[in-house]
Amino acid sequence: MKSEANANQNTKKEANPMMTQQTLTQLRSLKLSGMADALQEQLTQPSMSAMSFEDRMALLVDREVSSRDDRRRTRLLSLARLKYPQATIEDVDTRRGRGVERGQITSLALGDWIKTGHTVIINGATGCGKTWLACALGQYACRRGHTVMYMRTPRLAEELRVLHGSGGFGKWLVQLAKTDVLILDDWALSPLDAGTRADLLEVIDDRAGSKGTIITSQLPVEHWHSWIGDVTIADAMLDRLLQTTHRIVLKGDSIRRPKVKPSGELSNQPASETQ
Secondary structure (H helix, E strand, O other), X not given: OHXXXXXXXXXXXXXXXXXXXXXXXXXXXXXXXXXXXXHHHHHOOXXXXXXXXXXHHHHHHHHHHHHHHHHXXXXXHHHHOOOOOXXXXXXXXXXXXXXXXXXXXXXXXXXXXOOOOOEEEEEOOOXXXXXXXXXXXXXXXXXXXXXXXXXXXXXXXXXXXXXXXXXXXXXXXXXXXXXXXXXXXXXXXXXXXXXXXHHXXXXXXXXXXXXXXXXXXXXXXXXXXXXXXXXXXXXXXXXXXOOOEEEEEOOOOOOOOOOEOOOOOEOOOXXXXXX
């Protein structure tokens, strides 16, 4: 009976505040902030004293893992520089007549097209939501732990000139080759010069069969060859891009058009970006 009473007394014994603070400080200095936060929460919950050391430690480790995953996803999303970082696949408009089905989006979200180097091609008229859908797929890729980079193709020529001028093109090319998902927005919107054409082939060649690429374009795929211009480069580029593709052709009115009130008057509010 005496030993049992001592055991109960030891169980109810409160932690030394100085030791606890030192432990929290050390955890944070070791960059284990998730574990430190979880420990602070445990200390405020009397029911935790009834749990075994192993169970409490398991909860601390689980919290640290979750915390690191959250920080990684936030960092990946920031580095992706998506035009619409708030776009999500859950909000994709799959109403009849839009040209995209829920099953198709789910298949892309859960599929292995990124690791196998497939190309997702999103066609459609201006304002139908191509960029938004591409960003939604990119955002979900970040959530799954993939690296993503968003680029507007019309601005690529100027960016490449700067990189060549500063001597950073080679390093940029290596970094891009390691990126899991590359989004090339507004593909074929403006003419290609010879330098950009050759550099773009290098980018595509590095990704063929190993990294995923998303392309949005108003121009149908059958006209891409003539847009690229140089026959040899066009053949090489399209051979790599179109090996295995997932094609989506969006339809419907422009989402940028002003909403119409029931009375027939135009609203000053812009159309929703949700697709």
